[in-house]
Amino acid sequence: MHELSICENIVSVIEEQAVEQSFGKVKTVRLEIGPLAGIELEALLFSFDVAAKGGVAENATLEVIEMPVIGLCISCSQSVEVKERYDPCPICGSFQVQITGGEELRIKELEVL
Amino acid sequence: MCTVCGCETGEMKIDGAQSRGHGHSHAPGFTQERMVQIETDILAKNNEYAAANREVFAGSNVLALNLVSSPGSGKTTLLTRTIEDIAGNTSLAVIEGDQQTTNDADRIRETGVQAVQINTGKGCHLDGHMVGHALEKLSIEDGILFIENVGNLVCPASFDLGEAHKVVILSVTEGEDKPIKYPDMFHASDVMLLTKTDLLPYLDFDVDMCLDYARRVNPNIEIFQVSPKTGEGMQNWYSWIASRQASNEIARSG
Numbered sequence: 177m178h179e180l181s182i183c184e185n186i187v188s189v190i191e192e193q194a195v196e197q198s199f200g201k202v203k204t205v206r207l208e209i210g211p212l213a214g215i216e217l218e219a220l221l222f223s224f225d226v227a228a229k230g231g232v233a234e235n236a237t238l239e240v241i242e243m244p245v246i247g248l249c250i251s252c253s254q255s256v257e258v259k260e261r262y263d264p265c266p267i268c269g270s271f272q273v274q275i276t277g278g279e280e281l282r283i284k285e286l287e288v289l
Numbered sequence: 290m291c292t293v294c295g296c297e298t299g300e301m302k303i304d305g306a307q308s309r310g311h312g313h314s315h316a317p318g319f320t321q322e323r324m325v326q327i328e329t330d331i332l333a334k335n336n337e338y339a340a341a342n343r344e345v346f347a348g349s350n351v352l353a354l355n356l357v358s359s360p361g362s363g364k365t366t367l368l369t370r371t372i373e374d375i376a377g378n379t380s381l382a383v384i385e386g387d388q389q390t391t392n393d394a395d396r397i398r399e400t401g402v403q404a405v406q407i408n409t410g411k412g413c414h415l416d417g418h419m420v421g422h423a424l425e426k427l428s429i430e431d432g433i434l435f436i437e438n439v440g441n442l443v444c445p446a447s448f449d450l451g452e453a454h455k456v457v458i459l460s461v462t463e464g465e466d467k468p469i470k471y472p473d474m475f476h477a478s479d480v481m482l483l484t485k486t487d488l489l490p491y492l493d494f495d496v497d498m499c500l501d502y503a504r505r506v507n508p509n510i511e512i513f514q515v516s517p518k519t520g521e522g523m524q525n526w527y528s529w530i531a532s533r534q535a536s537n538e539i540a541r542s543g
Contacts, residue, residue, distance in 0.1 A: 178413055178444035185331050197325050207331075214447050214473045261472040262505040271505050275476075281447075283327040 179219040182281070183227035189283055194232045199288035202236040206285045210243040210278035212261065245278030335448055338417030342451025345424060346434070352534050353434045355450050357474060358458035359467070360440030363484050363517065365393050367458060368435055370517035372400045375527055379534065380432030384423045386415040386439045393437065403427055414444040417451060433530065442471040453533065454479040461485050461492055465499035472506040480511045482526060487516040 190202060205224075209215050217240055224238045247258050251270035264271050330336065346353045358364050365385075372381055383404040385393040394406035405423045407415060415438050427434070436452060438445045446455075457478035459467055462485060468475040475481065481503050483496070496514070503510055511529065515522040 178447065181412065181414075181416070182331055185334060188334065189327065189329050189331065193325060193327060199323075199325065203322065212473065214443060260469075261476050261507075262469050262502070272508060281331045283329050283331060285327055286325040287322060288325050289322055 178214075179216060180223040180227060182215065182220065183223040186224070186283060187227045187231055187233055190233045190286065191231055193286070194288075197288075199286075200232060201289040202233040202286050203289060204237045204239055204287035205233060205283065206239045206241065206287075208241045208243055208280045208282045208284045210280040211245055211259075212275065212278040213281040215281065241284065243278060243280045245275065247273035247275045247277075249273050332447065332449075335417045338421050339449035339451040342417055342421050342424065345421075346451060346453070349430045350537065351429055351432055351434050352530070352537050353436060353450070353452040354530075355436045355438055355445075355452035355455045356458060357438045357442070357445045357455055357478065358440060358460075359442045359463065359471075362440070362458050362460040362463065364437055364440065364458050365396055367482065367484055367515070367517045368437060369396060369400055370520075370523065371435075371526070371530075372397065372402050374520075374523065375433075375530070376400070376402060378531075380429055382427045382429040382432065382434050384415075384420060384427070384434065384436045386419075386437060388412070388439065403429070409439055412439070413441050414439055414448050415450060416448045420450045433534065442467070442474045446473040446477045453537070456480045456482060458482045458484055459499070459503075461489055461494040461496075465495045466502055468499065468503040468506050475503055475506045475510065478507070478510060480513070480529065483512060483514045485516060485518070486514050486521060487519045 186205065190205065194200070221238055228234050228236060245258050247256055249256055249265035249268060249270055250272035252265060252268040254267050256266055256273065258266065258273060261275060263273065265273050356364055356368065368383065381402045383397045383402060385397065385404055385406045386409060387393055387406070388409055388411070391406040394404040397404035405426045407419050407423055409415065415436065420436060436450055455478040457474055459481060461483065483499065489496070500512055503512060513522055513525045513529065515526055517523065
């Protein structure tokens with residue numbers, strides 16, 4: 177249940193940007209989240225409304241771009257798409273897959289007024 | 290889409306404070322909708338606090354270890370035994386994280402080692418900011434700081450505290466498949482302590498399978514099997530700590 181503190185972080189980045197880039201209202205917040213970031217999307221959406229209350233992001237829509245899990249197989253040197261950290265390489269079956277993508281936890285952009 | 294004149298905003302990507310994104314102007318007084326590219330790591334702020342802590346540790350030659358596990362794995366028992374056994378060799382300090390009570394810090398203080406308790410209230414993990422403030426209350430130089438995180442195998446994986454290593458503790462009274470049930474934590478840790486091994490004769494816990502699962506999630510993880518109760522295997526864990534401390538010294542003098 178650390179989604180609430182993640183949302184508090186999101187809101188604090190937005191509040192900082194609101195001052196820096198002078199906007200008063202956020203319509204959409206677009207995030208890039210990988211399945212390995214340890215985020216439960218339902219909980220994130222629920223927490224965001226609470227965290228955003230009373231600030232520039234109140235009532236903003238949270239949009240999540242789900243990123244794929246990509247790994248580099250040490251055995252066959254191929255870049256492969258897997259589902260979990262412990263998945264074997266779908267090409268050669270080796271467990272020596274180094275995860276290179278799927279841990280994203282980023283604010284990509286905001287639609288502001 | 291622009292709410293004022295209905296123009297498509299597909300190409301409209303505005304960086305910085307610049308607010309005009311398309312080739313025509315709106316009547317003054319209307320608010321223009323725009324895109325702001327952020328591309329910011331959500332945990333950037335925590336990572337800044339963690340980096341500041343890391344600098345403090347480097348400056349005072351402190352090896353910081355972040356101990357993580359599920360509740361009831363025996364972290365505090367393992368820690369008090371460790372402290373009692375190695376306190377003669379080096380200076381020690383402990384930061385305890387729990388939602389409520391100072392019970393754990395009290396247990397540590399009984400060993401004579403300085404301890405600070407952080408109560409996270411509703412929080413399920415320690416973060417870099419909390420640890421930074423706890424450090425103000427400790428005086429440690431040339432030694433080891435153990436940070437006992439909130440008992441939780443999920444959230445503490447995401448929050449860097451500035452530690453040198455995360456050490457995950459798994460007790461044999463839990464399932465052997467914990468490493469693949471909670472892969473993020475075992476992936477983020479450099480060491481796994483499989484603890485309460487004195488209970489193995491009474492359980493159906495499959496040690497080999499557990500170690501196999503852990504290495505699947507993290508091929509580089511170092512594993513020590515320990516029993517704080519009988520002391521079995523604890524020496525290997527102490528040797529690892531001593532070796533990390535020594536390489537800290539080398540990095541420092543180099």
